[in-house]
Amino acid sequence: MIHLELTLTNLQPKQKARILRLEGGFGFQKNVRSRGILEGKIVEVITRQPIGGPIVISIDKRNTAIGRGMASRIIVAVG
Amino acid sequence: MDIQKVKKILLMGNPNVGKSVVFSRLTGANVIASNYPGSTIEFTKGLMRIEGSKKELIDVPGTYSLEPTNTAEEVAVNMLDEGDLIINVIDSTNLERNLFLTLELLQGNTPVVVALNMWDEAKHNGITINPDELEKLLGVPVVPIVALTGEGIKKLLSRLKDTHTPTDVSQSDAEKWIHIGEIIKKVQTIEHRHHTIWEKISDVTVKPTTGLPIGLGVILLTFFFIRYIGEGLIGYVIEPLFDLYTPVVMEISRAIGPGIFHDIIIGRLIDGNIDYVESMGLLTTGIFVPFGMVLPYILAFYFGLSVLEDTGYLPRLSVLADTIFHKFGLHGCGIVSVFLGLGCNVPGALSTRILETRKQRFISATLLAISIPCMAQIAMIFGILGSYGIEYVLLVFIALIATYVSSGLLLNRYIAGESPELFLEIPPYRRPYGKALLKKTWMRVRIFLTEAIPFVFLGVLFINILYAIGIIDTLGTFFSPVISGIWGLPKEAAAALLIGFLRKDMAIGMLLPLGMDPFQLVIAATVLTIYFPCVATFAVLVRELGIQDLLKSVLLMIAAAIIVGGIMRLILLGF
Known part of the structure; x- marks a missing residue:
């Protein structure tokens, strides 16, 4: 099976993916993980706000809004 | 243990x-x-x-x-x-x-x-x-x-x-x-459960296509709720109470007799009667402005805000507003300061702490102090301009929104520092807990009562003394190049600007006896919002921003007041 590596920003609404890894500094990684955004979790995109606005994602039925810059450092795999 | x-x-x-x-x-x-x-x-x-x-x-x-x-x-x-x-x-x-x-x-x-x-x-x-x-x-x-x-x-x-x-x-x-x-x-x-109806509503209210119209609807609904409840309270509770109160004050007025003491306690009689807005006495205007004109709206506002908070709606509004607030160097959470500030600028200024960087906190606090009127002030703006027509009230708000947006764009450009992105948990919708809702509303109203009343009294006392010793006249003449020259207002408006430092609601009431036309009132009400925060907010800003940043912020406020007031004069009054 081929896993396609993407960042969170590449996902469209209703698309699901598995989080592979986080890229970025220690502080960023800790901050993101402490909000429940962890490697191995299944993430679903609920909506993308227009004009570069934040992406709303759902993990474990809990929704979080995250800016695109941060989202682009979250690497996911689809399929 | x-x-x-x-x-x-x-x-x-x-x-x-x-x-x-x-x-x-x-x-x-x-x-x-x-x-x-x-x-x-x-x-x-x-x-x-x-x-x-x-x-x-x-x-x-x-x-x-x-x-x-x-x-x-x-x-x-x-x-x-x-x-x-x-x-x-x-x-x-x-x-x-x-x-x-x-x-x-x-x-x-x-x-x-x-x-x-x-x-x-x-x-x-x-x-x-x-x-x-x-x-x-x-x-x-x-x-x-x-x-x-x-x-x-x-x-x-x-x-x-x-x-x-x-x-x-x-x-x-x-x-x-x-x-x-x-x-x-x-x-x-x-155990796997299907999506509940509330989870579906949650998604609908955060998606831009459906969420933005809903958000606008919620804001409008909240506004009409506040107005409906506020007006209802005034018509059915406050006015009947003051009808009972008037004969008592008139009796006291007769007992005191004319003189400076009468001016301070009762104020000036207008055609032999008390005018609760214009008389400027402790027992007349000092009681009527906070209890008769402001309190009903404060009650309605804080109840409405508490419902928005406790149901979990506010974070969704933050997400929807994020794109716009980014243009001001803030992120979606900046809307929380705006909402809290519309009640009272003090909690609004305190809430800037949830922002991550110094740049964001400075911009958020400065924009708040410049262009967000508190509920007390809004109630008074409706009180004095509403009778001329709602379009005059709208003019004030359009001017303030334009000021917020243009100052925000400018500050984002010229204030150094970082503006991190939004990273916000959106909690599930929750049924608010009635008792907590009422407790919270009461706690916020109580802060208004304990903070506002002493300042209103102080303001009334202060203004009477200043009038008695003729300071207002001198100040009016000194500032007349700005007040009359730039804003096109009578120089006596200096008194209102001075009192505005203590209480903005009172200051707006003081514009009434100056005999201005509605356009001048619009300019004066706008300038009164922009030029300086009230003393309570000022004290919080000293603590939150530090002296140096606050001075910068104050200079921006004064500049904004002069420019916005000047532009409005050109548009509304001509030369």
Whole structure:
């Protein structure tokens, strides 16, 4: 099976993916993980706000809004 | 551990775990219990009794970890050393994420007790947690509770003594997450449930195509609710009361007789009668402005705001507003300061602490001070301009919104520093707890009553003295190049600008006797909002921004007032 590596920003609404890894500094990684955004979790995109606005994602039925810059450092795999 | 030796107890947990509801359960005090991340910014203290001895309970701002990302979380971390015992409140519907903070707390030197809150909601969502097993694995007492109903609170209190100073375990973050994974596997089972209707509504209200119209609708609805309730209270409660009060004041007026004492207590009679807005006496205007014109709207506003907070709607509004607020160097959370500021600028200025960087806090606080009128001021603007037609009131708001937007764009460009992105949890919709709602509304109204009344009285006293010694005239002449030359207002408006520093609502009332036309009133009301914050807000800004940044901010306010007032004069009055 081929896993396609993407960042969170590449996902469209209703698309699901598995989080592979986080890229970025220690502080960023800790901050993101402490909000429940962890490697191995299944993430679903609920909506993308227009004009570069934040992406709303759902993990474990809990929704979080995250800016695109941060989202682009979250690497996911689809399929 | 010996519970008698415990003096301070800390309530800690992630945002949105119902910590503040636990707090009000344990203390029974008036506290703010809210669903919005970071709303418990000024931590609340209360007293509680355990086995006959008094303890201090501190509601620490919510935090996801002990690595602070904003000043509110910094407060949380700094408080750690002060406590003798920590009650760690956990959202049972979200155990895994919540346990990270728990493990961090267990690494410290303070004994911890875990409260599994929202136990009923977890069951409802098909989540089963074995609290005894969790207790064994964590090595500290674990008690399921439902703070909203009070279930389990007694048990929680009785278990406090069963904890102990943690044994020294040091784990890296990665080890913690592995540990958490193992714990979750042993204590939690999740049964799949279909999306509930509230989850669907949650999605609809955050998607831009549906969320933006809904958001606009919610704001308009809130506005009409405030106006309807405020006007209703005035018509059916306040006016009848003042009809009873008038003969009493007239009697006092006759008893005192004319003179400076009469001017201060009753004020000037207009055609032999009391005019509650224009008379400027302690017992007339001093009572009528805060109670008769402002309080009804304050009550309605804070009730409405509390509903928006406690249902969990505000974070959704933050997400929808994020794109716009980014243009001002802020992010979506900036809208919270705007909302709180519309009630009173003081909590509005305090709420800038949830923003991450100095640039964001400076911009947010300055924009607030420049262009957000408080409810007291809004009520008075409606009071004096409403009779000429709603379009005049709208003019003031259009001018203020334009000022907010253009100052925001400029500040974002010229203030150095970073503007981080939005990173915000969107909690599930929750049914607000009636008692907490009323308590919260009352607590906020009480702050208005205790802060506003003394300042209104001081203002009335002050203005009478200044008039008596002729200072107003001198000031008016001194500032007339700006007041008359640029803004096209009578120089007597200087008195209102002076009082505006104490209370803006009173200052707007003072514009009425100057015989201005409606366009001049529009300019004066706008300038009064922009030129300077009231003294209470000013004091908070000194603390939040520091003297140097505040001076910068004040210069911007004065510049904005002169420019905006000048432009409005050109448009509305011509030369």
